Amino acid sequence: MANVITDETIDYVGILAKLELSAEEKEQAKKDLAEMLDYIDQLGELDTTGVEPMSHVFPVHNVFREDVVTNGDDRDNILKNAPEEKDGMFLVPNTF
Amino acid sequence: MNILDYTAVELSAAIKKGEVTVVEATEAVLAQIEQKEAELNCYVTLDKEGALAQANDIQKKIDAGELTGPLAGVPVAIKDNMCTEGMLTTCSSKILGNFIPTYTSEAVINLQKAGAVILGKTNMDEFAMGSTTETSAFGATKNPWNTEHVPGGSSGGSAAAVAADECFYALGSDTGGSIRQPASYCGVVGMKPTYGTVSRYGLIAYGSSLDQIGPLAKDVTDCATILETIASHDLKDSTSVERDTDFTKALVDDVKGMKIGIPRSYFGDGLDADVKEKVLAAAKVLEEKGAIVEEFDLDLVEYAIPTYYTIADAEASSNLERFDGVKYGFRAEDCDELHQMYKRSRSQGFGPEVKRRIMLGSFVLSSGYYDAYYLKALKVKALIKKSFDEAFAKYDMILGPCAPTTAPKLGASLSDPMKMYLGDIYTISVNLAGLPGISVPCGVDKNGLPIGLQLIGDCFNEKKLIQAAYSYEQARGKFSLRAKEGK
Numbered sequence: 030m031a032n033v034i035t036d037e038t039i040d041y042v043g044i045l046a047k048l049e050l051s052a053e054e055k056e057q058a059k060k061d062l063a064e065m066l067d068y069i070d071q072l073g074e075l076d077t078t079g080v081e082p083m084s085h086v087f088p089v090h091n092v093f094r095e096d097v098v099t100n101g102d103d104r105d106n107i108l109k110n111a112p113e114e115k116d117g118m119f120l121v122p123n124t125f
Numbered sequence: 126m127n128i129l130d131y132t133a134v135e136l137s138a139a140i141k142k143g144e145v146t147v148v149e150a151t152e153a154v155l156a157q158i159e160q161k162e163a164e165l166n167c168y169v170t171l172d173k174e175g176a177l178a179q180a181n182d183i184q185k186k187i188d189a190g191e192l193t194g195p196l197a198g199v200p201v202a203i204k205d206n207m208c209t210e211g212m213l214t215t216c217s218s219k220i221l222g223n224f225i226p227t228y229t230s231e232a233v234i235n236l237q238k239a240g241a242v243i244l245g246k247t248n249m250d251e252f253a254m255g256s257t258t259e260t261s262a263f264g265a266t267k268n269p270w271n272t273e274h275v276p277g278g279s280s281g282g283s284a285a286a287v288a289a290d291e292c293f294y295a296l297g298s299d300t301g302g303s304i305r306q307p308a309s310y311c312g313v314v315g316m317k318p319t320y321g322t323v324s325r326y327g328l329i330a331y332g333s334s335l336d337q338i339g340p341l342a343k344d345v346t347d348c349a350t351i352l353e354t355i356a357s358h359d360l361k362d363s364t365s366v367e368r369d370t371d372f373t374k375a376l377v378d379d380v381k382g383m384k385i386g387i388p389r390s391y392f393g394d395g396l397d398a399d400v401k402e403k404v405l406a407a408a409k410v411l412e413e414k415g416a417i418v419e420e421f422d423l424d425l426v427e428y429a430i431p432t433y434y435t436i437a438d439a440e441a442s443s444n445l446e447r448f449d450g451v452k453y454g455f456r457a458e459d460c461d462e463l464h465q466m467y468k469r470s471r472s473q474g475f476g477p478e479v480k481r482r483i484m485l486g487s488f489v490l491s492s493g494y495y496d497a498y499y500l501k502a503l504k505v506k507a508l509i510k511k512s513f514d515e516a517f518a519k520y521d522m523i524l525g526p527c528a529p530t531t532a533p534k535l536g537a538s539l540s541d542p543m544k545m546y547l548g549d550i551y552t553i554s555v556n557l558a559g560l561p562g563i564s565v566p567c568g569v570d571k572n573g574l575p576i577g578l579q580l581i582g583d584c585f586n587e588k589k590l591i592q593a594a595y596s597y598e599q600a601r602g603k604f605s606l607r608a609k610e611g612k
Contacts, residue, residue: 038488045487046442047449048480049468057477058484064543065485069431072501075508082503084334085364086320086510086559086584092363106227110453119451124463 032066034059128153129290130607133199133347136293137240140187140198147187147198150293151180151242154200158244158291165267167286169205170213171245176200179242186240195350195373197240202292204283205246206253207233207338208327212243216329217261218251220448220455220474230327231362232296232338232355239354244292247282251476252445253303253331255279256545257538260478265535268310269606270574274532277307283341284311288606294351295341300332301433302527302552304339305564309527309577312566312604314348314594315341319584320559321366322352324359330444332437333364335556343605345565345595349373352587368585375588380596381415383589386520388423391551397530400576403568404526407578410600411524411593421519424512428505429554430546434482435489435502436557441479442486448474481542510558517583522590525551527564527577551579561587565594566604575604 039055042062050058104117113120128150131139139145155173162168180200186192203209206216208226215221233243250260258281259265266281268274269289276285280297284307287295297304299317308315316339323338330336340351349372356370387408392401412418450456450470457469475483489498516523528548538545555562560581567578578597582590598604 041491042484042488045491046480046483047446047464047467047471048475048483049472050480054477054480058481061481061542062485062488065434066488066498068543069435069489069498069502072428072431072435072505075425075428075505077501077504077508080504080507082500083507083510084503086334087366089364089366094360103227107452109227110224112450112454112456121451121463122460122466 032063032070034063127612129157131293132343133293134195134350136199137195137197147180147184147242148177150198151176151200154244154290154292157289161269161289161291164272165269165285165289165291166264167247167266167282167289167291168202168245169215169217169248169263169282172212172243175212176242176244183240183242192240194239194354196236196354198242199293200242200244201236202244202247202283202286202295203233204249204280204295204297206249206298206329207296208329209233209243209246212246214246214329215263216252217249217263218475218479219262220471222262222455224454228327231324231357231359233327235355235357236296247280247286247295249282250279251479252329252441253279253298253300254441254478254482256302256306256548257533258282258307259535259539260476262476267535268532270312271572274534274574275310275538277310277532279303280341281307284308284313284315287311287313287341287343290607294343294347296338296355297341298328298336298338299556300335300437301556302549304341305552305562305577305579306528306549308341308564310532310575312575312606313341313343314345314563314565315339316348316352316563317555317561318352318356318587319561321364322356322368324357324362324365326359326361332440333444334440335437345591345598346376348563349376349591372587372591375591376595377592378596378599380411380593383416383522383593384520385411385416385418385522385524385593386421386516387418387524388426389420390423390426391525395529395547396526397570399570400526400530403576404578407567407597408524411597414596414600416593418524421516423516423523425505425509426550426554429509429557430550432502432505432509433549433553433557434485434546435498436506438482438486439490439499440486442483442490445479445483478542506557509554513554513558513560513583521582522586522593523581525579525581527551527579531570531572531574531576555581559584561590563590563594565597567601
């Protein structure tokens with residue numbers, strides 16, 4: 030196995046992905062990530078020199094519209110699914 | 126005639142003739158659900174009362190001549206990743222277990238305008254990540270042909286519901302084969318249209334550059350009719366395209382002179398012998414009807430899966446950032462501070478497969494690895510697209526299997542994710558290149574499980590696929606679980 034995923038890498042990925050992993054989950058993630066990366070590494074066999082990365086299959090770029098408001102005030106609807114709300118705002122635990 | 130024998134288009138015609146009422150059709154399908162659902166688990170949410178209320182309302186509009194379309198009055202099931210106002214929409218995830226959207230996805234609005242009766246929401250792999258519907262937080266769906274087997278995925282609930290007559294048709298979504306593969310496993314017709322054909326507004330995103338909504342149906346006529354109904358140019362989806370949508374015009378029994386290419390690499394190692402035999406027999410049928418069928422070499426097939434999992438997981442890691450316990454869905458209890466709440470809500474709310482993909486996606490996008498993994502995959506995607514362009518310069522369509530095997534047994538796939546990913550080999554490149562693909566039943570294997578024939582077209586060439594699939598279906602004759610059970 031060419032890719033060795035360290036504990037530090039998993040901790041870092043956990044921060045990026047905003048996930049809190051148990052010790053068992055971390056071990057599994059190390060194994061899974063290394064296996065997938067080994068597999069993905071075969072893309073390295075292909076010479077992609079001068080190839081433009083393709084994010085969209087059609088040659089469409091920016092789709093513009095006139096800068097006018099088309100939607101109304103939807104606050105009450107938006108808050109309907111809030112786990113907690115207060116005074117028309119989302120309520121969250123302490124931020125610091 | 127039993128109401129459940131009708132296809133969607135036949136049912137709507139019978140309703141307009143006054144032979145069946147919308148309420149009778151809805152009651153018939155609800156009774157079937159009542160009988161089958163405990164065993165199959167196709168639905169996450171079933172709205173019996175709402176369906177009957179819609180049925181009454183739609184009948185009045187049909188009687189008044191306000192609803193005249195080919196799907197008016199027909200009960201439909203919607204995959205649980207499309208938002209439906211006032212109806213639970215979970216993505217089969219604990220993190221959205223209590224989410225009731227305040228708006229409806231564009232594809233579903235298009236169905237409602239056409240007089241569809243929305244029965245409920247179908248089970249799926251959590252966030253559409255999986256090929257078996259076993260990663261659902263609400264239990265696996267069983268394959269109606271054999272309940273020891275999976276229905277495929279991720280639109281497994283939709284495919285199984287159509288196969289078991291728990292609806293007359295269903296909507297699914299396809300990011301790497303999630304409509305075509307379950308259609309293949311459940312013996313129904315499934316189509317993924319060209320990227321941009323159906324609006325993704327209100328579809329909960331997995332891999333945005335790959336996701337497309339499409340139909341799961343009893344036959345090709347229904348499939349073309351549904352696609353014609355849901356396709357629309359929508360300003361709310363900036364990737365939506367303006368194009369021809371008169372798909373039912375292609376329901377013509379004629380393949381004379383059509384050039385069909387069979388990639389040699391699609392029939393190599395790993396392909397089940399029964400699948401190979403039945404798919405090649407279907408090719409022979411098309412050839413006998415006048416199509417020109419020949420083998421060719423399609424490049425880069427083996428690179429599609431690593432490219433796909435890099436791009437899809439990268440997009441998923443970004444798309445699923447929004448589930449953090451603040452605005453909707455599940456929030457972990459007893460958190461002292463904000464960041465802890467994000468982490469705990471996500472860790473408790475997402476299942477293992479979703480976490481696996483978010484982690485891989487976060488990794489390939491991270492500083493230091495972005496160029497080597499994500500950017501490299503986007504470059505290979507360009508090469509894969511070019512390889513298809515070369516194929517479609519020579520052929521009207523590509524023919525092959527939909528999946529290497531028929532439906533595996535429950536529990537056989539999840540223990541080895543890598544093996545599950547490899548099963549996507551024939552469907553996945555279609556999403557990378559934005560192409561349309563259709564799966565049509567072409568027989569059963571030695572265990573009696575359905576096999577799907579896949580036809581792949583160039584972008585915006587759905588009509589060629591529909592015409593070839595329809596012609597094949599005319600020669601094949603009726604294929605359904607009901608027909609097999611002699612009902």
